[in-house]
Amino acid sequence: MPQPLSSRDKILDVAEALFARRGYTGVGLRELADATGLGKSSLFHHFRGKAELYCVVVARALERIEAGVAPVFESDAPPGERLERLVGALVDQLAEQPTTARLLLRALFEEEEFAADPPAEAARAEAIVASLVTRMQALLHEGVEAGVFRRASSAHTAQTLIGATVYHFASAEVGEGILGKPLFSAEAVAERKAELIALLRHGLAAPASPSPQHRGDPPWRS
Amino acid sequence: MPQPLSSRDKILDVAEALFARRGYTGVGLRELADATGLGKSSLFHHFRGKAELYCVVVARALERIEAGVAPVFESDAPPGERLERLVGALVDQLAEQPTTARLLLRALFEEEEFAADPPAEAARAEAIVASLVTRMQALLHEGVEAGVFRRASSAHTAQTLIGATVYHFASAEVGEGILGKPLFSAEAVAERKAELIALLRHGLAAPASPSPQHRGDPPWRS
DNA sequence: GTCTATAGTGAGATAGAC
DNA sequence: GTCTATCTCACTATAGAC
Numbered sequence: 001m002p003q004p005l006s007s008r009d010k011i012l013d014v015a016e017a018l019f020a021r022r023g024y025t026g027v028g029l030r031e032l033a034d035a036t037g038l039g040k041s042s043l044f045h046h047f048r049g050k051a052e053l054y055c056v057v058v059a060r061a062l063e064r065i066e067a068g069v070a071p072v073f074e075s076d077a078p079p080g081e082r083l084e085r086l087v088g089a090l091v092d093q094l095a096e097q098p099t100t101a102r103l104l105l106r107a108l109f110e111e112e113e114f115a116a117d118p119p120a121e122a123a124r125a126e127a128i129v130a131s132l133v134t135r136m137q138a139l140l141h142e143g144v145e146a147g148v149f150r151r152a153s154s155a156h157t158a159q160t161l162i163g164a165t166v167y168h169f170a171s172a173e174v175g176e177g178i179l180g181k182p183l184f185s186a187e188a189v190a191e192r193k194a195e196l197i198a199l200l201r202h203g204l205a206a207p208a209s210p211s212p213q214h215r216g217d218p219p220w221r222s
Numbered sequence: 223m224p225q226p227l228s229s230r231d232k233i234l235d236v237a238e239a240l241f242a243r244r245g246y247t248g249v250g251l252r253e254l255a256d257a258t259g260l261g262k263s264s265l266f267h268h269f270r271g272k273a274e275l276y277c278v279v280v281a282r283a284l285e286r287i288e289a290g291v292a293p294v295f296e297s298d299a300p301p302g303e304r305l306e307r308l309v310g311a312l313v314d315q316l317a318e319q320p321t322t323a324r325l326l327l328r329a330l331f332e333e334e335e336f337a338a339d340p341p342a343e344a345a346r347a348e349a350i351v352a353s354l355v356t357r358m359q360a361l362l363h364e365g366v367e368a369g370v371f372r373r374a375s376s377a378h379t380a381q382t383l384i385g386a387t388v389y390h391f392a393s394a395e396v397g398e399g400i401l402g403k404p405l406f407s408a409e410a411v412a413e414r415k416a417e418l419i420a421l422l423r424h425g426l427a428a429p430a431s432p433s434p435q436h437r438g439d440p441p442w443r444s
Numbered sequence: 445g446t447c448t449a450t451a452g453t454g455a456g457a458t459a460g461a462c
Numbered sequence: 463g464t465c466t467a468t469c470t471c472a473c474t475a476t477a478g479a480c
Contacts, residue, residue, distance in 0.1 A: 009447080023331065025247040028473060041476080042446050050474065080442030102331065105389075108396055109245065109328060133400055149422065149443045155400045156417035159393065160386045167327075167385030175332055176350035178355055178377045201439045202372065203425020208443075217423045220302025221430075222370045229463080250455060263458080263471050272456065 008046045011036050016057045020099035024054050024110045037123035049163045051114060055121035058107045061100050062128040068093035073135045079143030083204075084197050086139065089163070091196070094169040095189040133158060143204075157204070164196055230268045233258050241271045242321035246276050246332045273336055277343035280329045283322050284350040290315035295357045301365030303425075306419050308361065309383070313418070316391040317411040321389035337395055354378060365426075379426070421444045 005013070018027045029050060033040040047053040050056045069089040075082055087103050094101045107125070114122055136158050143149035168175060169184070170190075182188060227235070236257045240249045251272060255262040270273040291311040297304055316323045329347070336344055358380045365371035390397060390405070391414075397405050404410060429440075 020448055022335070023245060023246065023247065026316075026332075026335070029475090030472075038238060038289065038445095040474090041448085044475070045445060078442065078444060080444075084406070086348065105327070106331060108393065109246075109324065112395070113244070115246070120334050130399070131395060133396075137400070145444060149272065151309065152420065153413065153417050155234075156414060158400055159390050159397060160382075160418070160421065161383035162381045162388030162393075163387075167389045168381050171330065171384075173334070173353075174351060177352070178359070178380055191375065192378060195375050197381070197437050199379075199421075199425045200375065202427070203421045205424070206443055210385065217420050218427065220300065220370050220423070221428055222300060222302075222368060251457090252455080260463095261465055262456090263466080266457070268463060 007036075007042070009037065011038070011053070012060060012189050013047055014165075015053055016061065016103060017099050019054060019057055020103040020106070023106050023220040024050075024113065030073055043206070044184075051117065052119040052121060054110075055114070055119045055125060057122045058103065058126045059128070061103050062125050064097075064100070065090070065093045066128050066132065069132070073139070079139060079146055080201075080205075081145065082139055082149050083200060086136065087165070087191055087196050087200065090161075090165050091193045092187065093123075093194075094165060097186055098169070101166050102172070114132060136161065137161065147192055147206055150206045152204060168192060226281055229260065229264070231257075232264065233260070233268060233275070234279055234282060238283065238325060239273055239321050241276060241279055242325040242328070245326070245328050246272075246335065247307070270341070273339070274341040274343060277336070277341045277347060280325065280352050281343045281347040281350070286319075286348070287326075288417065289314045289351050295361070300370065301361060301368055302370050302423075302427075304361055305365065305422060308358065309387070309418050309422065312383075312387050312409060313391075313415045316387055317406055317414075320391070320406050323388050324394070327388055327392040331379050338428075358383065369428055371426045374426060377419075390414060 011032070015027070015032055018032055018035065029043055030040055043053070047056065072082060072085045072089050074084065077150060078084070084162055111125075113124065137154040140149065140152075140154035140157050144154070146152055171178075171183070179188055233254070237249070237254055240254060240257065249263055251262050255265055259274050265275070269278065294304060294307045294311050297307065299307070299411075306347075316418060333344065359376040362371065362374075362376035366373055366376070395403070401410055
């Protein structure tokens with residue numbers, strides 16, 4: 001069952017680590033070939049070229065995320081609970097492989113490089129992102145309509161959620177300096193989950209007294 | 223007074239735009255030279271090499287941020303108000319030049335490329351980041367001690383703040399697709415500021431009844 | 445499916461004239 | 463301070479033997 005990795009899968013695994021660390025242009029096929037133990041030319045038998053290889057790597061990472069969070073969206077739990085489980089699943093997925101967050105954050109920048117000659121896999125990646133974002137916004141909207149979330153912009157809240165999760169696990173030395181511990185230690189991951197959920201519970205909950213005219217935010221206590 | 227730009231400043235301006243769009247390895251000196259109207263070799267008279275040029279560009283962007291937010295830290299307003307002004311100043315700085323957020327987010331990744339031969343300017347950049355983070359955490363800690371913020375981790379809150387601002391303005395097509403409007407339009411920038419401040423007011427405020435044993439978070443309303 | 449060999453291009457950097 | 467010319471090296475990709 002733990003079948004030895006095919007050459008293709010091995011290439012993808014090694015390439016994911018390298019692309020996450022140095023980015024698309026920063027990784028050479030020579031380096032990738034050496035790291036896999038293959039010759040440089042063998043890579044072209046598995047992939048049409050560097051661009052396609054890169055897009056397959058990114059799409060594969062997005063599919064892992066998608067698979068991890070899909071059960072949350074299919075759940076029929078109330079919106080508040082679903083939102084918390086979404087954050088938990090997102091954090092779990094990003095924490096499972098330390099390369100994922102960096103790879104995806106970099107991909108956000110480098111995707112425009114392929115505007116000229118977009119490999120077919122680039123469309124798959126974009127579709128997954130669009131689908132995830134749409135469902136996240138729908139969940140937020142549903143919570144507002146149900147009266148359990150305050151009337152925050154679902155677009156901006158989605159952006160904040162992405163930034164707070166993806167950026168955090170991509171922040172490397174800067175983030176570790178702030179936390180004072182390894183980003184991917186079990187302790188730091190659990191903390192991240194708890195802190196984000198607490199921020200959302202306090203920050204997104206509908207006010208206790210739903211006075212219709214109460215549009216302003218509460219002032220600070222002191 | 224609007225003295226014509228020196229060659230050095232012109233190079234830095236053009237380089238900042240290019241590095242923000244395509245990253246360190248993605249920009250060639252030939253391209254940069256053509257864009258400035260200079261010959262390739264002339265660049266080496268102003269900078270020791272590509273690495274130094276890049277680090278000067280990043281440090282300059284960080285100094286703009288620093289200058290924009292410094293007044294906030296020097297203020298003696300109460301912590302809640304200072305935090306809001308910090309978010310406002312950060313958003314203003316990142317919104318002023320659309321290249322800044324992308325440049326800095328990319329720099330977070332590429333800084334480890336210079337681990338072997340670190341140009342002197344790299345240390346300046348790191349020092350500014352460290353100083354900003356330290357003061358941000360101190361402000362959060364002060365608010366907690368004063369009883370105006372709930373006991374959230376200042377480290378994780380700082381990470382969230384950075385991600386929610388820097389990532390947002392770096393998110394390019396993805397972010398614009400979510401917002402449904404240009405990221406840097408006056409409307410979108412004002413929205414971002416208001417949404418972040420609202421999230422912090424609700425999400426960070428100390429609970430109304432400070433019962434000492436109340437460590438758990440409130441459940442959702444429904 | 446993997447290899448060697450190589451084509452063809454462009455990179456960063458240097459030398460030295462003006 | 464800017465230029466032309468050139469060095470050296472690495473890159474993506476291809477051709478073709480095994």
